[in-house]
Amino acid sequence: MMADDAHRPITAIVYADGAAFEALLDEAVRNLAARGVRLAGVVQQSIARPGRRKCDMVLRDLATGRLHPISEHRGEAARGCALDVDLLLRACAAAEAGLTDGTALVVLSKFGKVECEGGGVRGLIEAALERGIPVMIGVPAINLQPFRTYAADLARLVPIAHLHPGLLDEALAQEAC
Numbered sequence: 001m002m003a004d005d006a007h008r009p010i011t012a013i014v015y016a017d018g019a020a021f022e023a024l025l026d027e028a029v030r031n032l033a034a035r036g037v038r039l040a041g042v043v044q045q046s047i048a049r050p051g052r053r054k055c056d057m058v059l060r061d062l063a064t065g066r067l068h069p070i071s072e073h074r075g076e077a078a079r080g081c082a083l084d085v086d087l088l089l090r091a092c093a094a095a096e097a098g099l100t101d102g103t104a105l106v107v108l109s110k111f112g113k114v115e116c117e118g119g120g121v122r123g124l125i126e127a128a129l130e131r132g133i134p135v136m137i138g139v140p141a142i143n144l145q146p147f148r149t150y151a152a153d154l155a156r157l158v159p160i161a162h163l164h165p166g167l168l169d170e171a172l173a174q175e176a177c
Contacts, residue, residue, distance in 0.1 A: 009129055010155035012111070012139045012147060021138050021160060022046060022109065029062065029107055037105065039063065040098045040133070041124065042091055044070075044109040057083065059091045062107060063098030085114055092124045099131055108137040116146040129154070 015021040025043055033039060042059040045067075057071040068091035072084045099106070106128040114120035121137070128135050139147045139157075147155070 008154055008156040009132075009134050010125070010151050011134070011136045012151065012155045012157050013136065013160055014139050014141055014144055014157055015160040016141045017160075018110075018140065019046070024160070025107070025109060025138060032105070033062070038100075038102050039105055039107055040095060040100075040103045040128070041106040041108045041135075042068070042095045042121070043107060059088070059095075059109070061091070061095050061098060063095065063100075063103070066094065068094065083112075083114065085119065088114060088120055092121055096124050096127045099127060099133065101131075103128075103131075103133050106133050106135045108135065111137055111139045111143055111147045111150075113143070115150070116143050122150070 013021065013025075022044060026045070029039060029043055039062040041062050043062065045058045045060055047056045047058060056069065059068045059070055060066075061068065068087065070084055070087045070091060072087075106124065108121045108124065110121075112120065115122055125135050125137070144157075148157075
């Protein structure tokens with residue numbers, strides 16, 4: 001990490017295993033919330049469904065606790081991503097409405113394909129930065145270059161390999177200060 005990384009408003013946790021990152025992020029967010037840190041943003045929960053090859057994706061709004069389904073079941077023969085982009089954008093708009101002066105940190109699960117293409121949580125990131133609220137986001141390794149292009153010098157990159165739940169919790173707490 002560079003010396004000025006502590007002053008960058010976006011912390012990007014770079015990962016290859018989405019399920020492992022999801023579990024680590026969930027634990028860290030719960031720990032911060034239990035300590036009274038005021039969070040906003042959305043974190044993904046993947047819910048396995050019996051008889052389905054793909055899980056259901058749900059975003060939990062950290063400010064309200066509301067769950068936003070973001071996937072569509074297109075049948076067992078369907079291939080490709082099951083993300084419903086319209087539902088994702090609605091969840092992001094709801095999360096943006098939850099940003100307040102008291103928000104200490106915005107946490108987002110993923111800079112995914114939709115964000116690489118210019119949509120998704122980008123508006124939520126920008127709204128947080130306009131309000132001076134730091135952002136922590138997961139970045140799949142496959143999307144690292146598009147993320148770097150988007151965030152430029154506003155982000156510090158932290159490889160997940162250097163983290164365990166306690167360290168991620170500390171990193172989030174530092175961002176929230």
